Amino acid sequence: MEAREKNEHPLSLKVMRLTRPSLFSSMVVTCEQGDVPGHLFTNDLKKDLTAVTGSETLAVGQFLLLPQSFGNLYLGETFSSYVCVQNNSSVTVKDVAVKSDLQTSSQKVSLSAIRAPQELQPRHTVDEVIHHEVTELGTHILVCEVSYTSTAGLAKSFRKFFKIQVLNPLNVKTNFYNAESDDVYLEAQVQNMTAGPICLEKVQLESSTAFTVRSLNQVNGRSVFGSVNVVQPQACRQFLYCLSPKPSLASATNIGKLDIVWRSNLGERGRLQTSQLQRMIPEYRDVRITVIELPNMVYIEEPFTFTCKLFNTSGRKMELTLNLHTTTPCNLVWADISGKLLGTLEAAASKELTLTAVPLATGLHNISGIQLKDSLNKKTYDYDELAQVFVVQKPVAQ
Amino acid sequence: MEEKKETAIDKLSASVASVNLESDGEGIHNMQTSNLSSYFSNNAAPSSASFFDQIATKDATNKPPAHPPSHLFLQNPQDQHSHFPEASAHVIADFSSVQPNPEDLFCSGSSEVDRRRNAWIPSEDVRRVLVMISTNSPGSITPDENLTKPGVMLEEDMTDTVQELVLHYLGEEEASKRKVLVCSDVTQDDRGLRDLIQAGCIRAAVNLTGRLLSMYGQDAGRAGYPTKHTPHSIQLWSTRIALLVKLRSFSLADIESEPFGDLERPDLYFQYYPDMYGNRPGTMVPFSFRLLLAEFPQYLNKGKESLVRLHSVLAVVRQILKNLDAGLMEDGSPISISDADRAESKKLWRSREVRVLYSIANCAIFQKAYELAVNVIEQIIVKEPSSQKALQSALGRLMLMLGDVSAAESFFLSCDPAETRSIVDRGLVAITQNAFQEAYEIFGKALVKEPNNVLVINNMAICLLYMGKLKDSIKLLEDALQNNPVGGLHESILLNICTLYELESTVCLEQKLSILKLLTHYKGDGINMACLKLQV
Numbered sequence: 001m002e003a004r005e006k007n008e009h010p011l012s013l014k015v016m017r018l019t020r021p022s023l024f025s026s027m028v029v030t031c032e033q034g035d036v037p038g039h040l041f042t043n044d045l046k047k048d049l050t051a052v053t054g055s056e057t058l059a060v061g062q063f064l065l066l067p068q069s070f071g072n073l074y075l076g077e078t079f080s081s082y083v084c085v086q087n088n089s090s091v092t093v094k095d096v097a098v099k100s101d102l103q104t105s106s107q108k109v110s111l112s113a114i115r116a117p118q119e120l121q122p123r124h125t126v127d128e129v130i131h132h133e134v135t136e137l138g139t140h141i142l143v144c145e146v147s148y149t150s151t152a153g154l155a156k157s158f159r160k161f162f163k164i165q166v167l168n169p170l171n172v173k174t175n176f177y178n179a180e181s182d183d184v185y186l187e188a189q190v191q192n193m194t195a196g197p198i199c200l201e202k203v204q205l206e207s208s209t210a211f212t213v214r215s216l217n218q219v220n221g222r223s224v225f226g227s228v229n230v231v232q233p234q235a236c237r238q239f240l241y242c243l244s245p246k247p248s249l250a251s252a253t254n255i256g257k258l259d260i261v262w263r264s265n266l267g268e269r270g271r272l273q274t275s276q277l278q279r280m281i282p283e284y285r286d287v288r289i290t291v292i293e294l295p296n297m298v299y300i301e302e303p304f305t306f307t308c309k310l311f312n313t314s315g316r317k318m319e320l321t322l323n324l325h326t327t328t329p330c331n332l333v334w335a336d337i338s339g340k341l342l343g344t345l346e347a348a349a350s351k352e353l354t355l356t357a358v359p360l361a362t363g364l365h366n367i368s369g370i371q372l373k374d375s376l377n378k379k380t381y382d383y384d385e386l387a388q389v390f391v392v393q394k395p396v397a398q
Numbered sequence: 399m400e401e402k403k404e405t406a407i408d409k410l411s412a413s414v415a416s417v418n419l420e421s422d423g424e425g426i427h428n429m430q431t432s433n434l435s436s437y438f439s440n441n442a443a444p445s446s447a448s449f450f451d452q453i454a455t456k457d458a459t460n461k462p463p464a465h466p467p468s469h470l471f472l473q474n475p476q477d478q479h480s481h482f483p484e485a486s487a488h489v490i491a492d493f494s495s496v497q498p499n500p501e502d503l504f505c506s507g508s509s510e511v512d513r514r515r516n517a518w519i520p521s522e523d524v525r526r527v528l529v530m531i532s533t534n535s536p537g538s539i540t541p542d543e544n545l546t547k548p549g550v551m552l553e554e555d556m557t558d559t560v561q562e563l564v565l566h567y568l569g570e571e572e573a574s575k576r577k578v579l580v581c582s583d584v585t586q587d588d589r590g591l592r593d594l595i596q597a598g599c600i601r602a603a604v605n606l607t608g609r610l611l612s613m614y615g616q617d618a619g620r621a622g623y624p625t626k627h628t629p630h631s632i633q634l635w636s637t638r639i640a641l642l643v644k645l646r647s648f649s650l651a652d653i654e655s656e657p658f659g660d661l662e663r664p665d666l667y668f669q670y671y672p673d674m675y676g677n678r679p680g681t682m683v684p685f686s687f688r689l690l691l692a693e694f695p696q697y698l699n700k701g702k703e704s705l706v707r708l709h710s711v712l713a714v715v716r717q718i719l720k721n722l723d724a725g726l727m728e729d730g731s732p733i734s735i736s737d738a739d740r741a742e743s744k745k746l747w748r749s750r751e752v753r754v755l756y757s758i759a760n761c762a763i764f765q766k767a768y769e770l771a772v773n774v775i776e777q778i779i780v781k782e783p784s785s786q787k788a789l790q791s792a793l794g795r796l797m798l799m800l801g802d803v804s805a806a807e808s809f810f811l812s813c814d815p816a817e818t819r820s821i822v823d824r825g826l827v828a829i830t831q832n833a834f835q836e837a838y839e840i841f842g843k844a845l846v847k848e849p850n851n852v853l854v855i856n857n858m859a860i861c862l863l864y865m866g867k868l869k870d871s872i873k874l875l876e877d878a879l880q881n882n883p884v885g886g887l888h889e890s891i892l893l894n895i896c897t898l899y900e901l902e903s904t905v906c907l908e909q910k911l912s913i914l915k916l917l918t919h920y921k922g923d924g925i926n927m928a929c930l931k932l933q934v
Contacts, residue, residue, distance in 0.1 A: 012903055012904045014903065014904070018863075020829065020830075021860050022799075026890075027643065027644060027646070029643055029644050029690070030753070031637075032515075032685060032686050034684075035633060035637070035684050036591060036592070036637045037591070038592060040592060041595075047885065048888070049885050049888045049891065052788070052791070055785065055792045057753075057756045057760075058760065058775070059760040059764065060792040060795045060799070062795065062819070062857070063853050063857070063890055064826075064856065065890055066863070068897070082863065082901060084901055086902055127868050129865075129866045196766065199802040226769065227769075227772070228768050228769045228772055228805070230800055230802075232766075263803070263830075265799060265801060266798055266829055267798070267829065268801065
């Protein structure tokens with residue numbers, strides 16, 4: 001392609017984005033021996049320079065093809081480019097220097113290595129490969145400036161501007177579930193917003209010091225997402241983590257950060273970290289009850305016990321009395337003493353309490369109807385839907 | 399929305415070397431559309447056009463296409479078997495006076511080989527039509543079903559695009575040095591077709607299929623007219639469409655293959671012509687044509703359609719295998735065949751089953767449906783254990799295409815590390831880690847084993863570019879082309895070298911023209927010239 005613009009400079013500047021090359025494979029067209037072309041199509045495939053011995057009819061090659069288009073650039077990826085300045089004239093050009101900068105609305109980053117200006121013979125080139133890890137969304141402008149000394153001894157330069165859009169590669173949504181124990185469950189939904197399928201190489205929750213993390217995305221050492229680690233465009237993946245707070249930091253809100261590394265064609269890599277994830281702490285009243293022991297599954301019409309812990313989170317001493325109410329619909333009845341005096345609970349102190357209940361209906365039911373009365377401060381606290389229990393029929397004895 | 403942004407970037411940054419070839423620049427595949435329009439607008443070389451017209455007028459359009467002229471039966475003596483269904487059809491005509499014994503299908507002259515090869519299970523609708531025909535007196539009923547009425551859609555001959563570019567850029571003298579076969583240089587029969595294909599003159603071969611089809615009244619302008627099919631006429635269509643696909647002329651192939659539909663048409667079965675074939679069962683459609691038409695939609699971005707069609711072909715193939723295992727004939731008829739015959743048939747149909755699986759895998763790969771591709775390739779490994787090593791290597795590379803390096807490495811574990819193929823795979827892994835220097839050295843080891851392996855040289859050149867050594871990269875590729883013009887002049891490598899030329903300078907015409915000169919001498923007309931990125 002000839003230069004379209006009249007170039008009054010003896011030097012030309014060309015820039016090519018260096019995304020990874022792709023694996024090329026020829027079109028597979030075959031026929032059977034009994035068909036008119038006979039062996040010819042198969043011979044073509046075998047002789048083809050891009051064919052791989054033993055799998056000529058499979059379109060997965062070993063031949064590297066250079067990128068043919070700019071492609072898309074995503075936040076978290078590394079932008080690499082080849083910058084080439086050639087001397088198109090027939091005389092040597094002195095003091096040739098190339099400088100590349102990447103400009104965004106907020107900053108200007110220099111991408112070129114600092115080099116002394118050099119002399120450029122005719123047809124010779126100054127080459128540089130520039131890299132930049134993209135940390136901002138939106139418009140970026142690559143500015144390449146070429147400076148040299150003209151034959152008349154004047155310092156001359158020209159610049160080329162390349163507009164680049166940086167797009168958002170992933171959509172991350174988080175949901176928190178505060179369990180009846182102090183644990184917090186984090187559900188993170190990662191959606192692929194790029195134009196092609198990606199491999200999620202790493203999705204890790206780096207928790208703040210307040211929690212210990214357990215990843216719940218593997219069963220028996222194998223990923224729950226199947227044997228091929230691929231997320232198609234617009235598809236989502238849900239990750240589950242269980243965070244247990246360190247005992248003294250039960251009310252911490254800083255969960256941590258999600259660190260995501262993804263790959264696409266031939267290992268093209270991107271990395272993003274979310275900002276600090278915050279959870280809403282449940283409103284803790286003056287007396288906080290957490291369930292520390294509870295059977296998941298119980299039999300209908302058989303009593304079961306569970307243990308909970310009472311925390312006095314207020315600054316005041318309390319005198320507590322326990323009242324138990326039956327809720328409607330009546331799925332669960334108490335088999336315990338209501339109106340029992342629990343005694344004094346100092347500020348910031350805790351007390352364990354074991355209760356017994358009898359389920360009257362099968363299914364998943366809530367434990368509700370616990371009431372604490374503080375006679376010192378004349379306050380009443382009601383606790384409903386404290387936890388769930390699954391009630392089943394007892395199997396018939398043989 | 400992203401597409402629009404891409405073109406906006408290109409308009410602003412005119413100097414970006416990696417220019418989109420078309421507005422949606424996805425590589426070679428989309429180049430064909432602009433070239434195709436040039437076919438229709440170009441005037442064909444006068445001699446071929448007039449010759450073509452003569453052939454068309456030789457057959458009066460009202461005459462039903464009779465058996466083709468006898469010189470076509472001068473079969474190539476090297477051919478084994480009675481491959482060419484045409485031969486058997488001719489033989490059948492001689493025996494037409496003999497009333498075929500309904501219990502013995504093979505007295506009509508077709509062999510066991512043909513029966514096995516042409517077996518197919520028609521759809522319910524088609525089967526009903528065929529039964530109707532066989533139970534009535536021949537010639538009495540023409541069911542008003544969808545019949546197949548194809549016709550060549552290309553009004554003029556395809557031209558040699560290499561020649562055109564040479565003429566435009568290098569002048570008459572250089573153009574006259576080009577010696578390639580054209581349609582009229584070969585015998586006007588199947589052997590001539592093979593000669594053209596072998597010489598790489600694909601466009602000339604397409605032209606020849608057009609002329610040969612005129613003998614069946616299916617040439618230009620005949621689409622939509624009632625016609626009779628024979629195994630040979632359908633072989634010609636199969637060859638023609640296959641050649642068009644090789645040329646990536648997808649729109650033309652689409653228009654011309656449209657009359658064939660899904661190939662479930664009664665007039666594509668032998669039973670439709672009881673006058674000619676008696677009770678002989680089976681389809682005239684070659685299996686490879688069936689596959690080709692099933693694969694075809696993916697090239698028009700209708701990949702799901704391809705998967706559906708390929709799976710229905712697979713279902714019939716598997717049913718045929720079940721029938722054979724159950725002691726029946728391929729199409730389920732309770733007719734006994736010899737053990738040797740049955741064994742041969744099972745061998746044939748099992749190999750066809752594997753062939754369909756390869757097509758499905760390719761279709762999945764094309765659409766980046768990685769899970770399906772892995773699943774199908776693993777099925778192939780079970781059925782074709784001899785290709786296990788090669789396919790494990792391919793699975794590894796499939797994972798590299800996805801970007802899952804650890805999965806790739808576990809597939810590569812089972813391959814022999816000393817083989818060239820495995821060395822190249824290791825080089826590709828280094829590239830995924832952005833270690834181009836290391837990849838260059840690994841490919842270098844493969845080059846020591848196979849010094850003339852152009853693929854390895856190409857990969858090394860690519861590494862050089864990413865290491866900042868453009869000139870060295872170009873030199874390596876240029877030397878490879880000079881030393882291996884016959885094998886090395888491939889569209890992919892030319893695309894690479896022209897991309898490099900355009901990165902080096904705004905003035906790169908001279909280098910491209912040297913390549914054009916190489917092409918003039920060494921390549922037929924089958925090459926897609928868009929790879930040179932020359933403006934016509």
